[in-house]
């Protein structure tokens with residue numbers, strides 16, 4: 001199974017294109033690393049691929065079929081800042097179960113402590129919240145994970161732990177990963193292929 | 204933070220919360236007893252003239268004195284406050300419904316949002332008293348006219364708040380994510396948006412009371428509000444104007460003060476409920 005973005009162009013404002021004729025292909029058994037300077041438009045591309053931005057030109061397909069805009073989106077984006085993706089007045093168990101109820105062993109794999117479930121998002125650290133948002137995105141309907149600088153705020157040991165668990169789960173369940181980062185060393189460790197953003201963005 | 208510091212803060216928090224709860228409770232109790240007392244007072248007895256007792260200054264027997272027809276001013280004031288609370292309640296409910304409808308409506312799309320904003324600005328810019336009198340006359344005056352007039356003119360601040368709040372929530376990442384999870388608009392409205400705006404609605408309703416009450420009293424005072432036979436505070440005040448020059452100061456002083464007290468009580472409750480429902484934003 002492949003996710004294909006074909007000839008994607010996008011601009012927030014007229015005459016100021018951010019993405020131009022970008023094509024990228026993500027297989028369901030690989031981790032594709034996407035590297036680029038900050039401000040170059042990586043997050044914008046991630047949002048286009050996972051359905052957050054709509055006024056783009058080009059197509060996004062999974063096995064040559066356009067992604068259905070209504071139901072559950074098979075390409076799930078994980079953000080750099082998890083706190084923004086959680087309702088501040090929801091406790092963590094509710095935040096998690098909005099997507100699905102993962103089995104206990106998966107919670108353990110990602111280091112989710114039982115005691116965190118009854119806390120508000122404001123009562124957990126960024127790294128702890130990120131574990132929730134990663135696990136939340138691993139709903140059985142997810143076919144591709146778009147990971148936009150998801151480990152930037154974590155220390156190296158935690159970074160390795162989380163990426164190990166995520167890649168392990170995705171390889172077993174045939175979920176493809178687009179791993180976006182400006183960190184060359186990290187991508188060299190986790191990615192099967194590395195794509196340079198400036199090479200695919202034909203500005 | 205050390206353990207003791209944490210404990211200290213914990214105790215302080217509990218104390219503050221308890222204090223807020225107690226203040227709110229007492230204020231509510233006073234309001235409810237004023238309102239409920241209306242159902243136990245024998246209206247005809249209170250409003251029947253008693254010419255052996257005219258124009259008595261305040262005493263232990265008649266706390267607020269008596270008027271030119273010998274009626275007990277304390278009882279009349281109590282009845283007046285009851286009417287004020289009633290008008291305030293109906294008017295607040297009407298205002299809130301209008302505010303919620305407009306707030307929700309504005310989230311449909313940008314064109315509708317602009318129209319709603321224009322309507323809010325338009326209504327917000329017309330002088331209240333003038334608008335209230337006009338609407339009241341349009342609805343045929345009387346109790347019904349006053350309630351409709353006050354209700355239909357007091358929704359602008361709450362509508363503005365709700366519109367802004369819904370907009371903020373709607374553009375947040377967690378709502379977009381909810382979309383990604385395939386949740387319906389209705390589901391998002393029920394589970395995400397409504398719980399986040401309900402506290403604003405409750406506080407908005409309570410804080411609308413004092414405005415509604417003051418406006419009802421002022422147009423009744425001016426003669427455009429409740430009919431003269433109602434024992435409303437506005438009516439009492441305008442009637443007693445004629446007697447002030449004779450030195451019967453208590454006819455206006457105590458009813459006016461009581462009305463002010465009632466308004467302050469609602470303000471107090473509104474602020475405290477806000478603190479209780481939304482401790483974080485109340486501190487900001």
Ligand SMILES: Nc1ncnc2c1ncn2[C@@H]1O[C@H](COP(=O)(O)OP(=O)(O)O)[C@@H](O)[C@H]1O
Nearest residue numbers: 012013018036037038039040041042043044045
């Ligand atoms: N919502 C937005 N509206 C307008 N411009 C934006 C918006 N989001 C990002 N941009 C601009 O688009 C460019 C690319 O941003 P982004 O995709 O976040 O880059 P990256 O993730 O590579 O750091 C930046 O110049 C940024 O200022």
Ligand SMILES: [Mg+2]
Nearest residue numbers: 042043148149
């Ligand atoms: Mg970025």
